[in-house]
Amino acid sequence: MNVPILRTLAYAQINMHVLAAILATLHWYPRHRLASAMALALAVNLKISPVVLALSFLWAADVRWTAMFVASLIGIGAIPAVAYGLEPYANLLHNLRNSYGRLVSPLLLLVLAWKRRAGRSSAFEETNQRVSTLATPSESRIT
Numbered sequence: 001m002n003v004p005i006l007r008t009l010a011y012a013q014i015n016m017h018v019l020a021a022i023l024a025t026l027h028w029y030p031r032h033r034l035a036s037a038m039a040l041a042l043a044v045n046l047k048i049s050p051v052v053l054a055l056s057f058l059w060a061a062d063v064r065w066t067a068m069f070v071a072s073l074i075g076i077g078a079i080p081a082v083a084y085g086l087e088p089y090a091n092l093l094h095n096l097r098n099s100y101g102r103l104v105s106p107l108l109l110l111v112l113a114w115k116r117r118a119g120r121s122s123a124f125e126e127t128n129q130r131v132s133t134l135a136t137p138s139e140s141r142i143t
Contacts, residue, residue, distance in 0.1 A: 041072035
């Protein structure tokens with residue numbers, strides 16, 4: 001038996017459950033979209049980091065899967081919201097905004113530019129220029 005896995009399970013860590021949900025998402029994707037979306041929504045509700053995997057479905061422009069994922073995310077997230085209120089979610093958003101607020105705008109610009117990649121390199125270059133302007137501190141911002 002694998003000692004790190006046993007230790008993770010003995011300490012009641014959530015990582016193995018999140019991994020199982022992510023693997024179920026990938027396994028069920030083509031044939032069982034609803035189950036796949038629900039599995040990733042469960043993983044995101046247990047630990048926020050798997051939300052990055054939803055970007056691959058946005059990239060593939062699978063609107064149906066994305067809609068099921070958002071609905072599942074809200075549905076699964078409603079369970080703790082009913083039990084504990086919305087304060088934990090407000091704290092999460094506050095912490096994310098304080099920790100990663102400067103990264104959100106450049107990442108959104110990159111994703112939007114990448115989606116418009118179909119033969120329009122000028123749109124990508126323009127957005128890339130905006131991102132580099134946002135990412136590097138200018139003299140006017142430094143006090």
